[in-house]
Amino acid sequence: MSLVRGLYSLAMWAAQPLLRRKLARRGRTEPGYLAHIEERFGHYGTPPSSGWVWVHAVSLGETRAAGLLIEALRAEWAQRGWPFRLLLTHGTATGRAEGQRLLRDGDLQVWQPWDTPAAVGRFLSHFQPVLGLLMETEVWPNLVAGCQAHGVPLALANARLNERSLAAAQRLSALSGPAYRGFRAVWAQTEDDAQRLRRLGAPVQSVLGNVKFDARPEPQQQALGQALARRLQAERGQRVVLLASSREGEEALWLAALRQSPPLPGVQWLLVPRHPQRFDAVATQCQAAGLSVLRRSQWPAEVWADGGPLPPTADLWLGDSLGEMTLYYSLSQVALLGGSFEPLGGQNLIEAAACGCPVLMGPHTFNFADAAALSLAAGAGWRVADMAAALQGLHGLLAQPEDLRTATEAARAFAAAHRGAAGRTARAAAELLA
Structure with missing residues (x-):
């Protein structure tokens, strides 16, 4: 030795x-x-x-x-x-x-x-x-x-x-x-x-x-998420935007940008922290900022039944479950990539692409540098300078549904190609x- x-x-x-x-x-x-x-x-x-x-x-x-x-x-x-x-x-x-x-x-x-x-x-x-x-x-x-x-x-x-x-x-x-x-x-x-x-x-x-490109979306979760997304748009005129796998510090950035940004009409925000031990703290932080918060664990089981009720309205849905990222991505029109708005290297964007969910990523994606570059080149995502720019970008994207549909198909093709x-x-x- x-x-x-x-x-x-x-x-x-x-x-x-x-x-x-x-x-x-x-x-x-x-x-x-x-x-x-x-x-x-x-x-x-x-x-x-x-x-x-x-x-x-x-x-x-x-x-x-x-x-x-x-x-x-x-x-x-x-x-x-x-x-x-x-x-x-x-x-x-x-x-x-x-x-x-x-x-x-x-x-x-x-x-x-x-x-x-x-x-x-x-x-x-x-x-x-x-x-x-x-x-x-x-x-x-x-x-x-x-x-x-x-x-x-x-x-x-x-x-x-x-x-x-x-x-x-x-x-x-x-x-x-x-x-x-x-x-x-x-x-x-x-x-x-x-x-x-x-x-x-x-x-x-x-x-x-x-190897992560070989992941396939869980079929039942994907079907449930897509069905709920269609019902939300048809019955409430809402589209879901996801802050995916957020890390410590990023929720504060998001809340600050949210206060300074014009309202996003027809958007239901969904936030899923990366680590389960932070679920309670993030819920408390968002409530202290004046948002009403509904946790995924509080959704009635009848949400998934044919003709069942939609989840109750709230400023923010908090994804406080494990193993349901396919559900969350399939429910969402677009996602903000957690870990990329602080110098943490970014979370796995491949899972989002496989579910057909394009991503807005911050400047810090060094943990998935190659995947991020390929995603951008394929038209499956967009790079933004910070959280404020991400919310500004959302206004433009949500106003151009055809661009979002194109990015959705590009995301699926990008995941399948690798x-x-x-x-x-x-x-x-x-x-x-x-």
């Missing part, structure tokens, strides 16, 4: 009590963080086992992408006549909750081991995976080194790296360099990602595209194992 990784390992070991306190604090609002805490330190309630195909997806977005890849892996393994046993790991409660839906009989789900040599060693000895696939950006020095020591072929799948993360990794090159070089393979989303990863020494084998990365990655993973 190098001196630098030794110091890093010592720091991670010393931080374990802080991690326990953080989990206890997060667990007050998200009880999932209180479950199976000892797994994070490499202690498990199941007997030792082996033969696992291990996929690590840290949080909600990565887990949704992992679900697409796992489906393709199952198909690839079945075609080759190989047994498939999934070991799925996460770092967040929302990721683990989403991951439960991906499990089949014989699969297993545990927490990602804290990145100390001891916890990583216990994890690898206990499960003895035959292959490890880390999703997108999950590069942990001791985890990579542990896989090398245990002979576990490890790949970084759907890999991305923006300029900001590259600069940070270069500043810590004595630690990050061996970690990136320690992968058996790296499969990048775009050629730009590949070039940045290679600058850190990563063994980029190929550019396979973004599918196939999940299958390509599954084949690459099989070849790596073979």
Whole structure:
């Protein structure tokens, strides 16, 4: 072990009590963080086992992408006549909750081991995976080194790296360099990602595209959202505009812009915070600004029945549910892309495009730079300077329904044109194992 990784390992070991306190604090609002805490330190309630195909997806977005890849892996393994046993790991409660839906009989789900040599060693000895696939950006020095020591072929799948993360990794090159070089393979989303990863020494084998393009809208949610949108326009003359996956600080920007902007006639605003632990705080913030707020959880069940009532009117509908983004995007004429109006990198605009919902995006989309550029080129979205400009743009768009219809079709075509990365990655993973 190098001196630098030794110091890093010592720091991670010393931080374990802080991690326990953080989990206890997060667990007050998200009880999932209180479950199976000892797994994070490499202690498990199941007997030792082996033969696992291990996929690590840290949080909600990565887990949704992992679900697409796992489906393709199952198909690839079945075609080759190989047994498939999934070991799925996460770092967040929302990721683990989403991951439960991906499990089949014989699969297993545990927490990602804290990145100390001891916890990583216990994890690898206990499960003895035959292959490890880390999703997108999950590069942990001791985890990579542990896989090398245990002979576990490890790949970084759907890999991305923006300029900001590259600069940070270069500043810590004595630690990050061996970690990136320690992968058996790296499969990048775009050629730009590949070039940045290679600058850190990563063994980029190929550019396979973004697995998230393989997501298909959930059919029932899509049908319900579209039907409700038609009824709102026919019966109330309303169109829904969505602030999608908003992050902390963006609601304040939206409220300020709303106060200064002329009213948008016939618009029903829908706001969906990115993190569920913020639902209550966002509702309170919007009510304090003088808006009436109706939460999705307060809609009567009869809304979805034929001839049922529409949701009650309010200045703002708050989407306080998980797993319903297809419903929200299908209900909306256009969306403001959360995470892009503060320097947070933007949220996943591919999901919106697949539902035929064009997006207005702010200046900060570095987490999805390639997808954002492709979306703009395809006519599936528009770039604006800030939240005030987004609301100004909405006035023009809503006054031109033909332009919105064109953008809706462009969004669907854009999403469909880039599918196939999940299958390509599954084949690459099989070849790596073979």
